[in-house]
Amino acid sequence: MKTHVKALVVGGGAVGTSIAYHLARAGWDDVMLLERDELTSGSTWHAAGLLPYFNMSYATTHIHDHSIKFYKTLEEETGLNAGFSVVGNLRMAQSDARMDEYMLYATTAETCGVPYEFLTPAQVKDRYPLVRTEDLKGAIYHPTDGYINPADVTMAMAKGARQRGVVIERKWQVDAYQWTGDHWDVTLTKMVEKGGNLVPSDEQQIIHAEHVVTATGNHAQRTAQLLGIKIPAIPVEHQYIVTEPDPALVEWRKSNPEHPVLRDADAKWYVREERGGWILGPYEKNAPARFEYGVPDSFRADLFPLDLERIEEEYMSMIHRIPSSEEVGLKDDFNGPICYTPDGNPLLGPAPGLQNMWLAEGFSFGITAAGGTGHYLAQLMVEGEAEIDMASLDPKRYGTWMTTEYAARKNEEAYDHVYVLHHPDEERPACRPLRTSPAYDRQKARGAQFGQVNGWERPNYFAPDGFNDHDSRSFRRGGWWQHAVDEAKAIREGVGLIDATAFTKHRINGPGATAFLDWFTTNKLPRVGRINLTYALTGAGTTRTEYTIVRIAEDDYYLVSAGAWHAYDQDYLFKAIAEKEPELGRINAQDVTTQWGVFAIAGPKSRDVLKAVIKDANPDTALSNKRFPWLSYREIELGMCPVRAIRVAYTGELGWELHHPIEMQTYLFDLLEKAGADHGMKLVGARAQNWLRQEKSYRAFGTELGRDATPLEADLPRFVDLSKEFHGKASMEALGIRSKCVTLLIDGPADADPWGREAIYNGDEKIGRLTSGGYSVAFGKSIGMGYVPPDLASAGTKLKVRMFRELWDAEVVEDSPYDPSNATIRVDDIPMDG
Template sequence: MTLPSETDVVIIGGGVAGCSIAYHLTKLGITDVVLCERKQLTCGTTWHAAGLVTQLRATRNMTELAKYTGELFTGLEAETGQATGYKKNGSLRIAKTPARLEELKRGASMARNFGLEAQVVTPGQVAERWPLAKVDDIEGAIWMPNDGQVNPADVTQAMAKGARMGGAKIFEQTKVERILIENGRACGVVTDKGEIRAKNVVICGGMWSRDFAAAHGVSLPLHAAEHFYIVTEPMPTLQANLPVMFVADECSYYKEDAGKLLLGCFEPNAKPWGHRGIPDDFCFDSLPEDFDHFEPILEMAVERVPALAETGIQLFFNGPESFTPDDRYLLGETPEVAGLFCACGFNSVGILSSGGVGKALASWIRDGHAPMELADVDIRRMHPFQSNKRYLHDRTTETLGALFDMHWPYMQFETARGVRRSPFHDRLIDAGACMTEAVGYERPGFFARGDIPAKIEYSYGPQNWFDACAAECLNTHQKVSIFDQSCFTKFRVEGRDACAVLNRICAGNVDVAVGRLVYTQMLNARGGIEADVTVTRLSETEFMVVSTLGSQTRDLSWLRRNLPEDAHAIVTDITAGMPMLAIMGPGSRALLEAVSGEDFSNAAFPFGTSRDIPVGYAQARASRVTYVGELGWELYCSADMAQHVFDTLLQAGADRGLAHGGYFAINSLRMEKGYRHWGHDIGEEDTPIEAGLGFAVAYDKPGGFIGQDVLLRQREAGTPTKRLVQVRLDTEGVGPLLYHNEPIWLDGQIAGSVTSGAYGHRIKASLGMGYLTHPDGVDKALLAGGKFEVEVACERYPATVQLAPFFDPKSERVKA
């Protein structure tokens, strides 16, 4: 077979992801596909994967992709004639502690919300399904009957065969040396056998992907780590079709395979590998044994499955797998190069994700956008610094084990910390801040007080900082608090066409007077919310766009790719150079008047106004807006003046009740006020109408906006059948806390799920937000007439559900 000179899509890498993408492209009718594998199919990581096929993931769409993978594997052998070794033998997830059992039960509730079967089972029922396991020291387990296992190499070959049957061409022993890029777009590859021009290129290079992408100015943060398992000699007492058993409290998993037992682990202190690069000739290779490293796992396993003490080890295996800084894979079109896609960094879930990944990315390539909201794994969530090799090396020691660690609420990574800091960092530490991290940025979660230390003690109930957070919330409500929000993403958009460009990109009308601030959303062509922002007009030709920290790379890419080629407008990321302090609470007006000498009254400084003010000897921009539901201002200043501004505020606030507040308090306060968070409560599948943000849309503004036609049709259709609602648990005391994906029941049926939650200290209730769906529309009448419950850890609790926020629904405090 001769290498073609041109094609529609070139896929780099012949592991399970690359073969799945090729297979699914042909299913969509894109048959002119070339897959290039430097050695042989599966020879990197795929061939030695454990082949576990579980379905429950952290979010609905991740679960949908995993569910589809199982469905695909069910019929793939019949379609292609290639054996896959797939069997649906179920899985058991074991809990040794009450906390782990609560985690699993919350997962079971979440599974029901996604339509998955998940049953809480007793130790005795575990023994029935896994007779060789010791169960007298466990609390219980979750049984998921539709999970299973597969032979990774065989299923990859089946997808490769299916791709060939659909017209794709697969070339082994063909190394891609570089990607062709012209005018910022991928247009083909150069291989060791010649050049191939292509409309789109996909990097599926596994653990080679980071270095290969970096050579083209593209950031794919991943690092290989050693992954260990053993395979025993045949065990006569081992049942056939034994369920996969996960004992996360012992970092281990067990899989029956042809009468033998495979024992694998995700140990807490992993061993990064390939830091100086992966050898080019690495092919079906394994790494040196390290029995000392594996021995603690084996010792616990012998206690769990006593028959192992009398069974020999046939194979001790150590092979590399790639991990990302947040334990989620990398998928989608790269922000640096258009037409260049990636599917890599699978964190040991590549097999179970492969079908869904292939289907999703194939649709993404065809349509130019993701087929569903995939923010969890979208490559644009990453920041370029995260490809730093030392950062990746150190983080990888933790991320492998984090897969089986407790998934506590507010869980923080401990490695590779301190990368990004605001100018106030050391001052905040001195004030007792317990720092949390997001995309490398250090942010205060809460401030120590009394006997509450500046550290998080994890729990599914109120954690040790609960009272400290309450004090911060109440101080914000009664006096005045200062929040370091420097991590918020900030862009400057300037040029003679800046207004017209932003007005096309934003759903709201940003063509306002200089010194006005507009809250709005950037929408996609389907009407979904790509970004939730404020836009401040600085001059006739200059604007400042403020967004969330996690959207920094994504939003910059979105803005730049939606600038017309002939537009005179430039987008600059000014986040690092423009720290921001939020001064919030009824005492904020007096404090700012004291440090500036300016008039901050309603008449002189109404809500939505933004202007430069003096602060001490410095200059700052004060914008009257809030994310906590109290009177307040955001202060932006240049980094060189930031500490002076901070010190001036603290000095003047000393006798005015000024206190520090952290991000746990922000989350509580914004939940009471119903303020949405992009990535949780709103995203690219949610329209402003469904999200209750129609007030931020200028439906009929001159020139229109992206997604306008969809919103006009939705508005004309009347009451939406999907709607974001506010949820309050009607329980005594603090009650169970809501976090995400808890099912919302309406009249005995699951009708929606929680998107985010927190305890509201101003109204003293456990709160959440979430979407309800109803064929007749979600309106006040439905909410008033229905019986609502929220399921938490397999128990239902009565709830009040409404459209308006539970705190200050008329925003009287915000506009006081």
């Protein structure tokens, strides 16, 4: 056995095998794959092998698309038939809301170049007469996907990997990982058969690996324990049944092609043909999580007992949809573990806190994702960045607050939500509330309808008693829409208060702090008492993190970044500090997120509210432009609460962020609420704030800002100081301007706004996509932000946006279409010499 390798891939299922293959294909000629049992002996062997395109995630859609195209090339390369049946995928809809979902999904497919077509019930019946259609509204059809034999495609990738020099070793279990400073020492134990079980022997080996990738599937919890990290990948039972031959189907196939994979999303199942019969795969409620603390040594390629009562409803609905199946008996059944994550998407990318350790865990649709996962992860490892933004799949999207109990319950929820209506405003209820700011109960009593951001409860909007958030959801303007309009108008016309406690906050100080931040970020560092917006780049020159930097003292900084990306931002920041500290001097880094609450107060009357409670020798001038200018920071006192106040507002109005000791939050909330009553202050949620920031063309991380575009492509040159050297600068400049971020006003349908995933057209040519969308109270129409070719980015350019299968007129407008001169932000209430 080799003992020194460039990359060690742990796990011999479809995902691990694909990663090993693609690393070799990308040019790494010293790759080893380890499997503790036999290749495909995990979930791969009992997977149904479906290859569905349908996914609301832009990144995941690209991954699935690459898999489907890649699998079609394997036989030519390896001589092994991967068993790909390109029968297509027919996803049926029983309601108008489901058709709306398909139309919204289709915009994601369109931006990724995935082919699809819509069918009427009559067209479905004409093509597939065995399917009952009188209660359908329609369907979406993908002609280029289908299903594949999981074992065959894995073995084909394994052969392709070996042909490219990958060494594959079976029956070796990893028992320890140790980072030496420049490589991993991985301790292995030889596994042997004993009484039908696989048990450790006395034979051990140490592999020295520069990089390690874990693709351990159902064994992810053991991997987490060995690495000393948290991995919220826990299996959930998934069962499917195989019927005896259906005479009607057998007769149909004598002169007709195979049915596509059939999906009745409203009935929560998929069905495909299998040797004259049918395979039914339901996604029922109450499927339990398994192996929360690790897979028993006795569990190998095993299954759980079938629970037919749990899937009775889905079985009966199959009979309804395919009446000929009613008299057909059951031939076989499978109930095995399939790994899930709390949001159903895999954990793919660098492991938190560890060097050269990569995770590829939590694949609930592992066969569909395996090929693309190998391709894009290899890009990330070999080239430093993938061509698509992988942040939405990053393992660090869950922080250290996440527990085993949380992961297990949320994974069960993710399983039974596979076929729910995936509204863009969807909020899933399991394990909530969990992380709450002190003012949570007060806001709830005032009608807050909460969303969850990194575990935090954050108001999305406020509604009157008796309002049901779940029933208000829609793919169009839901019942919440008018409440968000009223909140947005309150900030534009009066004053609103927003709970922004979920912001990520770090304190960076020490002798090396200034030099480090100057290297780490793109903008000039602010002077003491001032703030700057800035970006940290990837090594490839694209945007990795957005920061607001507050300079408290000469070598003392307070960094604020997005609440949804806490662990993601922190890991990158801390790893960069560890890299530069030996060169620059001591750098202290402290996560202070849970020490500070944040209220954002904004609107023309925000100064009036604060003047009523500020404690200052001259309260009438304490908040004036002269004493407290825009983009500055001051320590102030509001009543008895010390506040780190920042003169900035994400809504584009006069306003302040009020960072306060979190233990004083309820006191401050009550104080502000009482003072605000005299000025009509309204509590405001995240949805109105999101609309308002688009009126100002404020880019948001995770939408406009990400690892697939540079700050210059985001059209933010004012936050990039090209006169200094910073991390990623040369790569950023080498990329040039491939596309450009613009703001568009859209004459869309009367009952809907874009969600930020729609295709942008120039005439009949697709030329870009929206990254954000919503409604503008200032202009009384839909608004969106997105990327287009640079030659179409000028204000006044007429374009179109795809919504609900139609193209709607849109116009590129100047940046910050609302108040482009920032007059409202800078407004003062006293003369400058007052």
